[in-house]
Amino acid sequence: MSKLEQVLLIEPSNELVFRGPFNEVVTADLKLTNPSDKRVCFKVKTTAPKRYCVRPNSGVIESKGSVTVAVMLQPFDYDPNEKNKHKFMVQTMFAPDGKIDNQEQLWKDVSPDQLMDSKLKCVLDPTGNSSSQSSVVAEEKPNVTGGDSQKRQDEEIRRLKDQINLLKEENSNIKAEEVRLRKVAMSDTVSSTPPPSQRVEVPTSQASALPPYVYLIVALIIGILLGKILL
Incomplete structure (x- = not known):
């Protein structure tokens, strides 16, 4: 019997990309959509279960429903020389009618020809591109x-x-205020200058007055000249 074709729509469909740095948990989302008219059971498996944490790693998707699975890469020391061969597989089957009491037992009892699966590669991108x-x-x-x-x-x-x-x-x-202040300053300068009528003029006689000792010298010279004439 030929293998059943995967009923779920898986995004991304070929590879899960994890972008570094890898010194902390890096998460990649996996969206599972059920376009059929039946319920579908799913299970997500990985070749490196110690390196990845998957939530939820299994469940039931209702008709026309979808589930987003968070795949978390745990912190590790990245070695560019180490070739990454990690892979994931999304395994599915149509759910039986009625209530599912034990999904774990359901997976154990299912016939291999009823299983559908899709494989995805893991890509590590240390540059974050x-x-x-x-x-x-x-x-x-x-x-x-x-x-x-x-x-x-x-x-x-x-x-x-x-x-x-x-x-x-x-x-x-500012320019208008500067012009106004200049006008006020000029007005104050003009108003502070006394008009000609109020100016104090120094009398000529007072301005030309000589010190007293000059008169004494002149009198002394005249006295000496008169004395010579009289003798």
Whole structure:
């Protein structure tokens, strides 16, 4: 009998990418979607159970429902020379009708020809760069957020223009105040200068008055000249 084709839609479908650094827990999500009209039991297995923690690692997905499985890579010392061969397998089967009391026992009793499985490789990216699938998502993001980015830029330009106009207005006010203060200063200088009518003029006689000792010298010289004439 041929193997049953996987009924679940698995995203990503080929590989799980874990981006470094690996000195802390790194998580990759695995989305399982059930497009069928029946319930589906699932189980997630790995070749390195000590290296990965899977939550939930098993369960039941209702018809048209979906489940996101968190695959957590535990911290470790990354060695670029060590080739990574870790793999995951999503194993599924159609759930029986009615209530499932013991899912563990159900997996033990199921016939191999009723099982469906999908395998995924683990990719370790120490640089944190995107894989091919993630690159598509990263390239689409600018298109989604481009409108918001342009809106923020327009708002920033308007804000800067408003600030420029405000600075121009303040500059004009400062210049006007400077002109006013100059006019006030000139007015105060003119008003503090006394008019000609109030100026104090020094009398000519007072300005030309000589010190007393000059008169004494002149009198002495005249006396000596008169004495010579009389003798």
